[in-house]
Amino acid sequence: MRILLMLGGLVFTLAVGAVQVAESGYQAKRLMSQIQSVKSERDQMRLQWSQLVLEESTLTDEAIIYQVAEKRLGMALPTAQQVVYRVE
Template sequence: MNLRLFGLSLLFLAVIGSALGVVYSKHHSRGLFTALQAETEVRDQLNVEWGQLQLEQSTWATHGRIEEVARGRLEMTLPDARSTVILLE
């Protein structure tokens, strides 16, 4: 009888331990999933910002913008035909 009671007690403890392990595992996986969702949102926001920065860079690098800065801030002008020298090989 004592051996049977010991076996049942051991089985009961194993079932309780297994149940606690399942609860812990489920809680941990939910926490990881929440962290994954947050990181996915950050990634999406960074992708949007990256696209906006690429668009801004292409806007600043247009020929019209470069010519505007050269004429306005740097006071550069196109040389006239008399100042142009063509070199031939």
């Protein structure tokens, strides 16, 4: 009887261990999937960042700013007579 109890305990322990191994494998696969997803998102963000940096450098070019101000907004640099100095 004692041997049967020990054998039953051993079988139970092995079964629990097998379930834990299966669970660990599942979690490892799930985490690897999440890692791949995050890496893909990171790569997309890096690409977007590069595009934004390029766009920023283009938009901050002084010649382009003047061109947009003149053509789209109808602005022009004031002449010396149009400049008003204010002293407080």
